[in-house]
Amino acid sequence: MIAFILNNKLIHTHANTSMTLLDFVRYEQRLTGTKIGCREGDCGACSVLVGTLKPDNTIEYHSITSCISPLGNANGKHIVTVEGTNLKNNLTVSQKAMKNNYATQCGFCTPGFVVSLTGFCLSDTEKKQDNALNAISGNICRCTGYKSIEKAANEVCNQLGDKKENTSTEWLIENNFIPDYFKDIPKRLSEIKQEKPTQQNETFVSGGTDLYVQKADSLSEKSIHLISDNSKLKGISIKNNVCTIGAGNVVSDLWNHRELNNYFPNLRKHLKLVSSEQIRNMASLGGNLVNASPIGDMTVFFLALNSSITIIDKNENERNIPLKNFFKNYKIYDLKEGELLKNINFKLPTETSFFNFEKVSKRTHLDIASVNSAIHIITDHQKIKEVHISMGGVAAIPKYLHDTVAFLEGKSLNPELIIEANEILQKEISPISDVRGSSDYKRLLARQLFFTHFTELFPNIFTLNNVIKNG
Known part of the structure; x- marks a missing residue:
């Protein structure tokens, strides 16, 4: 069994650790804001955030493409889908920036952009536009045109400002960048009793960025030996x-x-x-x-x-x-x-x-x-x-x-x-x-x-x- 937090929900599952995180999120949890696009990690429509608990009891977030990530790599982590970025009665800064700059058309790619921009807000990288554009470099839009998206990224940077304290979880919550449940995630992750998934198969998988492009379907039905946290x-x-x-x-x-x-x-x-x-x-x-x-x-x-x-x-x-x-x-x-x-x-x-x-x-x-x-x-x-x-x-x-x-x-x-x-x-x-x-x-x-x-x-x-x- 693996255990992790999906948005604000504690997950314990016996699902095959080799199935893709995307399929678990969409088909097992019905969180369909995370889209199925290329299934090769190229388009970014399936982007989610992975939060890892650090020794100083803070969380480090990174964006990944869930279509080629094995579910087992979520063990002990905080997984954030686009639904997990939502506020109760308002748009987040990233969502509002996309709306204000008309940076969405058909909307298929929009959740991935929102997730990646949210990851940029949570990162400790310098809050300038070049870094914001790096954060969404793996997200492809097929119909809007990128200028409006670049403007949205720039608006997010302007809202963040350049002060170091502006990246603290408390400040980001107070200023509508992320929902307030984020403040409890470090404590909740530290309390998870992790069981290492059974590792018997000789098919070693770390990030899966090549193996899962080639043979995700066959791997999802087998047991694999996960080594990304070794x-x-x-x-x-x-x-x-x-x-x-x-x-x-x-x-x-x-x-x-x-x-x-x-x-x-x-x-x-x-x-x-x-x-x-x-x-x-x-x-x-x-x-x-x-x-x-x-x-x-x-x-x-x-x-x-x-x-x-x-x-x-x-x-x-x-x-x-x-x-x-x-x-x-x-x-x-x-x-x-x-x-x-x-x-x-x-x-x-x-x-x-x-x-x-x-x-x-x-x-x-x-x-x-x-x-x-x-x-x-x-x-x-x-x-x-x-x-x-x-x-x-x-x-x-x-x-x-x-x-x-x-x-x-x-x-x-x-x-x-x-x-x-x-x-x-x-x-x-x-x-x-x-x-x-x-x-x-x-x-x-x-x-x-x-x-x-x-x-x-x-x-x-x-x-x-x-x-x-x-x-």
């Missing part, structure tokens, strides 16, 4: 210039980590290209690696950092391997039955090293890549001391460019070198034609992204026009 797979530590990230951490944990953002000044710019806020709040880093997609954004990211991974078996025996040796063939990797990824380790950038991530997709945001690429390069007086380059969408696996790396190391940075390196790169990749582009198009993208790394990181040496002209 504390042994969590945590981010930095010691002796080495970062260790638990495989159970989600992408948003990197987004919110202040120290990592200092080491990677463009980290949020890079991560914004990785799906939507809802998915970043769910998608585990280990899941992205074992999904073994040839275009996995975080896989390409960590390959360029020359990461190693720690693998643990059911007896807690550990082994470490370089990530670039993990992938064997399409969807085939070095992971034995019963083994899990425990963590990811990499050396952090220094004053003489540089990192960049690039991605091209049909849409700038909320889309999978046609080709993506990352580079980590260490220089010494314009000489390449060490370099690591990865690329996705150009082979059957996420590709670490061994030959290109070997060619570049030890040489001086100049446009002619990069042109020659591209010739090595083109021999090293083998893209295929598919719905994301022809093989020729992907080769062109590979060249352009490779050039872009150097024009971004070393603008005083390279300009794109100069590189292309010399090439």
Whole structure:
């Protein structure tokens, strides 16, 4: 049995933990404000908030897409649907902002926008419009047009103001952002007697953002092994210039980590290209690696950092391997039955090293890549001391460019070198034609992204026009 609070109601259920949270909310609880849209986590019509009790007895809320989230991950949490945002005799600030700015037409997507904006109000992020728009980046509207929705988000920001105390639960209740039952949620969650769901199946599921897109129907009828709350797979530590990230951490944990953002000044710019806020709040880093997609954004990211991974078996025996040796063939990797990824380790950038991530997709945001690429390069007086380059969408696996790396190391940075390196790169990749582009198009993208790394990181040496002209 699992137990959680759904809006203002305590739930104890023996429902299959592998069914989707969306189906439980709509069909078991008849809360039909949460809509069924794409069932792939793309449209945001099914958005709900998940509140997790922190050690300081406060609640941290994140928006997720409930259509690809297993019910079992709600255990011990506060789940908020659009019905749970309602006041008794008034509209909330988010609801009123949508109404005032004519930001709804057919209304199908509106509940998801309201939930995501409410999540933004509850978050401790800076209350400016860019962050509000990030919060609704996973919500799609098909008929209204986004300007009115942007105006609604801006109105919410104006109502919040810029004072830190304006994010307290008490202030949000007093000013009609959330209903008053929210103030009792920490105490009520702490009193729930949690029983861990039976974990017997070897189908491990963390966030479910890929598995539930592929086979939600079949998974919903089986027992699964939920690992999203496994504390042994969590945590981010930095010691002796080495970062260790638990495989159970989600992408948003990197987004919110202040120290990592200092080491990677463009980290949020890079991560914004990785799906939507809802998915970043769910998608585990280990899941992205074992999904073994040839275009996995975080896989390409960590390959360029020359990461190693720690693998643990059911007896807690550990082994470490370089990530670039993990992938064997399409969807085939070095992971034995019963083994899990425990963590990811990499050396952090220094004053003489540089990192960049690039991605091209049909849409700038909320889309999978046609080709993506990352580079980590260490220089010494314009000489390449060490370099690591990865690329996705150009082979059957996420590709670490061994030959290109070997060619570049030890040489001086100049446009002619990069042109020659591209010739090595083109021999090293083998893209295929598919719905994301022809093989020729992907080769062109590979060249352009490779050039872009150097024009971004070393603008005083390279300009794109100069590189292309010399090439």
